[in-house]
Amino acid sequence: MTTSESAVQIPKPPHLLFRMERAELLKLRKSLGVWVPTAILTVGVIVIMYTAVELFHVSNSTKYGPAGGTVNFERALFLMGQIAGMIAAALVGAAAGTHDLSSNVFRDLVSTGRSRTRLYLARIPGGLAMLLPFMAVAYALAAVLSVVLAGGLATPSVTLFVKAGLYVLFSASVVYVIALGLGSLVGSRAATISILIAYLLPVQAILRNITVLGRARDGLLSVAVERISPLPPPDPHDAVSMPLTTSLIVLVIWVAVFGGLGLWRTQKRDA
Amino acid sequence: MATQSEYVIETEGLKKSFGEQVAVDGVDLRVPRGSAFGYLGPNGAGKTTLIRVLLGLTRPSAGTMRVLGRPMPKERSQALTHVGAIVEEPGFHKHLSGRENLWVAAAAREPTAHMRIDKVLEQVGLADRADDRVSTYSQGMRQRLGIARCLLSDPELLILDEPTNGLDPGGIQEFRGLVRAWIAEGRTLVLSSHLLDEVEKICDHVAIVDRGKIVAQGTLSELSTGDDGAITIGCDEPHKALAAVDGAGSLREVEETAGGLRVLVKPDASLEKVAAELNTRLVAAGIAVHRLEPSHVSLEHRFLEITRRLGENS
Numbered sequence: 012m013t014t015s016e017s018a019v020q021i022p023k024p025p026h027l028l029f030r031m032e033r034a035e036l037l038k039l040r041k042s043l044g045v046w047v048p049t050a051i052l053t054v055g056v057i058v059i060m061y062t063a064v065e066l067f068h069v070s071n072s073t074k075y076g077p078a079g080g081t082v083n084f085e086r087a088l089f090l091m092g093q094i095a096g097m098i099a100a101a102l103v104g105a106a107a108g109t110h111d112l113s114s115n116v117f118r119d120l121v122s123t124g125r126s127r128t129r130l131y132l133a134r135i136p137g138g139l140a141m142l143l144p145f146m147a148v149a150y151a152l153a154a155v156l157s158v159v160l161a162g163g164l165a166t167p168s169v170t171l172f173v174k175a176g177l178y179v180l181f182s183a184s185v186v187y188v189i190a191l192g193l194g195s196l197v198g199s200r201a202a203t204i205s206i207l208i209a210y211l212l213p214v215q216a217i218l219r220n221i222t223v224l225g226r227a228r229d230g231l232l233s234v235a236v237e238r239i240s241p242l243p244p245p246d247p248h249d250a251v252s253m254p255l256t257t258s259l260i261v262l263v264i265w266v267a268v269f270g271g272l273g274l275w276r277t278q279k280r281d282a
Numbered sequence: 283m284a285t286q287s288e289y290v291i292e293t294e295g296l297k298k299s300f301g302e303q304v305a306v307d308g309v310d311l312r313v314p315r316g317s318a319f320g321y322l323g324p325n326g327a328g329k330t331t332l333i334r335v336l337l338g339l340t341r342p343s344a345g346t347m348r349v350l351g352r353p354m355p356k357e358r359s360q361a362l363t364h365v366g367a368i369v370e371e372p373g374f375h376k377h378l379s380g381r382e383n384l385w386v387a388a389a390a391r392e393p394t395a396h397m398r399i400d401k402v403l404e405q406v407g408l409a410d411r412a413d414d415r416v417s418t419y420s421q422g423m424r425q426r427l428g429i430a431r432c433l434l435s436d437p438e439l440l441i442l443d444e445p446t447n448g449l450d451p452g453g454i455q456e457f458r459g460l461v462r463a464w465i466a467e468g469r470t471l472v473l474s475s476h477l478l479d480e481v482e483k484i485c486d487h488v489a490i491v492d493r494g495k496i497v498a499q500g501t502l503s504e505l506s507t508g509d510d511g512a513i514t515i516g517c518d519e520p521h522k523a524l525a526a527v528d529g530a531g532s533l534r535e536v537e538e539t540a541g542g543l544r545v546l547v548k549p550d551a552s553l554e555k556v557a558a559e560l561n562t563r564l565v566a567a568g569i570a571v572h573r574l575e576p577s578h579v580s581l582e583h584r585f586l587e588i589t590r591r592l593g594e595n596s
Contacts, residue, residue, distance in 0.1 A: 027393050034389035042377050115373020116386070119431060122337040122369065124362025125390045282339035 031129065035137020038110055045106045049142065052099035053149035056090055061156045068162075080164025081171070084157035085242050088175050091149055092182045092240055093233060097211050100142055100186035105203035107138035107187075108194020108273060112280075121282040131277040134191055139184055146183045150176055174241035182236045186211075188266045189232075192273030198280075229253045235261035287351040290315050290439045290470045291336065296345035298328075298335050298494075305331040307494035308345070313472055313487070318465050320481030320502075321474040322585060323491035329474040330370060332491070333443050337367055350439060363392060366437035368445055372428025376417040380408055380427050383416055387431045395434040402430040405460070421448035429460070440464060443474045458484055478585050490585060505581050511553040512583070515543040516573025517564060526567035532556050542573065 039045050065078035076082075090096070111117040111130075120130055154176075158166050167175070186207075194203040215233045218224065228234055238258035253261075291313035298306040305328040313319045323329050334340045336349060338358045347354045352361035374383045381399060388395035403409045406426040416424065425448045432440055446454045461471055461484050475481050481488060482502065489499040498505055517523050520538045527536055527543065532551030537544045547556050553576040564571050 027396055030389035030393070030396070034386040037382060037386060038375055038378065041375075041382065110375065114375050115371070116375060116383075118339055118369055118373065119367075119387060120390045121339055122362060122365070122367045123387075123390045123435065124338070124359040124365070126359060130390065282334070 029136070031133035032137040032140065035107060035134050036140045039103060039106060039138060039141040042106065042110070045103060046141070046145075048102055049099045049145050052095040052102070053091070053145040054152060056095040057087055057149045057153045057156075060087060060090060061153070061160065065160055077160050077162030077164055079157045079160030079162065079166070081157070081167045082164065083160075084153060084167050084171075084175075087153035087157070088179065088240070088242055091146065091153070091179045093236060094212075096146060096149070096179060096183050097186045097236075098208060099145065100183040101190040101204060101207040101211065103138050103142045104187040104190025104192075105194040105200045105207065107134045107141075108191045108196075109198060109200040109203065112198050113200060117280075118282040127278045128274065131195065131274050134195075135188060138187055138191060142183055142187055143180055146179055147176075150179045171241055178240050181239065185236070185262050185266055186232075189269040192266075192269030192271070195273030196269075196276045198276075226253075229257060230261055230264075232262075232265055234258070235265070287348070288315060289313055289348075290350055291348070291472065293336075293347040294345055296332070296335065296347055297343045298331050298340065299343045304494050306335060306342075309491075309494070309496055311489060311496060311499070313470060315470055316465070316468055317487045318461065318471045318473065318485040320485035320488040321472060321491060322478065322481045322488055323476060325476050327476075327491045328494035329476075329491055330443055331494075333367070333369055333441055333472075333474055336441065337362065337365070337369065339369065363435065364438040365441060366432030366435055366439070367441040367443075368425075368428045368432055369441075369443045371421075371447065372424060372431065374416045374424060374427065377415060379413045379415055380419070380423075380430075381412040383427065384431060384434060388434050391435045394436070398434050398436065402433040405433065406430045407456070422450055422453050425449055426453070429457070437469065439470045439472070441472045441474075444476070445473065446475075446477070446480060454480075478582055482581060488581065490581075502581065511547045512577050513545045513547060513553065513557050513560065514539075514573065514575040514577065515545065515560065515564070515571065516575075517542045517569050517571045519569055522567065523564055523569050526563050526569060527560050530556070530559055530563060 061078045061083070064075070064083060067075040068077050111120060121127060154167070154172055190203060190207055193206065194200060197203050197206070211233070215231055219228050219231055219234060221228075234253065235258040238253055238255060239262070289312045291311060293309050293311045296306055296309040296311070297304065307328070309332060311332075321329055321332070331340070335342045336347060336354070338355050341355070349361040350364055352358075354361060374380075375386065378386065381403065384399045384402070385396070388399060400409070403412045406429050408423060408426055408430060411419070411423065416427065419427065425445065429442075429445065432442070446457055449457060461473075464471060471484075473481065473484055485502060487501050488505055489496050490505070491497070515523065520540075520542050523543055524536060524538050527533070527545065532548045533545055533556070534548050535546040537546075545556075545560065547553055557574055557576045561571060561574055
């Protein structure tokens with residue numbers, strides 16, 4: 012048994028490009044606790060929604076319309092962009108922000124001398140490479156079913172398909188980076204998921220209905236995400252409206268604040 | 283720039299505090315290149331904290347340090363590229379296989395690390411289980427996987443914190459063989475341990491640490507058989523003898539035992555001359571001396587001395 016290993020410089024093979032990002036993807040992809048809920052909250056939710064509506068339609072076509080068409084596509088988009096898709100993004104982001112800490116691998120990674128900033132930044136494309144394919148499949152399924160099951164209903168236009176697709180991927184990416192930053196800051200996956208779900212669902216809904224907050228509600232994540240959606244607001248009377256530019260600025264601030272806090276904590280944390 | 287220094291680790295006045303608690307207290311450490319260096323101390327002496335500071339896992343409160351000739355933390359990235367380390371129990375992603383964990387570890391290292399994965403798995407005897415999930419590994423197997431991970435970067439310097447924890451006797455034997463091979467290849471090993479036997483069997487240089495401070499440092503032979511000696515005195519009336527030797531020169535510590543006294547002598551003093559002086563004093567005090575035995579303090583005595591004092595103070 013020898014331990015010798017030559018110090019010969021071996022050229023970097025092409026398949027080793029983006030090694031750190033691929034390593035992040037590997038950690039997430041192989042975790043049942045990450046990909047199963049992600050699949051359910053993206054593809055699963057769309058399958059369930061269209062299956063349920065179509066079953067209603069088949070059982071009583073006079074009372075219930077077809078499962079496809081623009082109306083149901085908009086519902087699917089709402090689910091993906093503002094509820095289930097956001098939770099999926101939060102789950103993946105929280106896992107990406109905390110898995111090295113919880114498994115004690117962070118210490119080894121830091122002791123290699125690799126910059127902590129680089130370690131942190133690799134988690135962004137690595138986690139998105141896990142999340143966005145699920146979002147894309149769920150979206151593609153919704154788009155196909157909205158046409159296939161349309162019956163006599165109007166189908167979405169090509170423009171709406173493109174805008175909606177970009178919206179779904181963009182909103183998921185925003186929530187992912189926020190979750191990644193919060194996870195890296197807090198260090199606990201459970202705490203991160205709890206905080207985000209509490210904020211994304213009840214807290215945010217309560218805050219946007221407190222009229223005394225006025226324009227301050229523009230800073231809510233859901234309000235900004237809703238504004239970039241290609242869909243009309245579900246309830247026009249309840250909506251807090253703002254210009255598109257403002258909503259984009261709000262989203263950039265959310266990403267910058269949480270992404271920055273996560274990076275700062277990663278740099279300063281004792282390993 | 284790195285210089286081919288005689289020492290792979292040099293620290294000066296290195297200090298690390300956690301609030302009021304001082305874990306590393308003004309450590310001046312010099313680890314010679316190519317040595318197997320034991321960092322020996324009881325649990326809680328600050329061994330792991332020093333390693334964490336050296337690896338940039340936590341910031342020092344004061345002092346300077348150089349690793350492989352490079353100032354830390356200024357040139358941390360370049361210095362640590364050629365360092366392999368295990369700090370406490372090695373952590374892994376348990377849902378990944380051993381090979382996948384090494385792939386993840388290699389991704390943070392230089393590109394050539396990927397080419398060594400199969401080889402290091404062979405070296406630590408995990409090739410057959412490489413594709414099993416780490417959650418199915420025993421503690422000893424995880425320890426070996428940790429050693430494999432250390433070797434991924436083909437390190438000049440290996441820093442291992444309690445590396446034989448969890449290894450069975452066969453594994454410990456195998457580990458010692460590996461270490462000897464590393465040293466023969468010109469690598470340097472820093473082994474932190476509270477196990478004297480382990481350090482004596484593996485290392486040629488030793489530093490003994492106590493409550494964050496280095497109390498002795500040198501080659502194993504210097505520390506085991508150096509001039510720093512002891513004199514065992516067998517006599518009547520040990521209590522009276524204690525008073526008689528009080529004030530004698532070159533004494534570091536005098537301890538009353540059941541059959542007499544045990545005297546520790548300062549390193550710069552001649553053991554024989556001190557023995558003669560003590561004998562004169564005891565005889566002059568009318569104490570019958572039936573044994574006067576100068577001996578050298580072994581590493582074990584040094585270490586026991588420290589741990590016993592800790593026990594008394596706790």
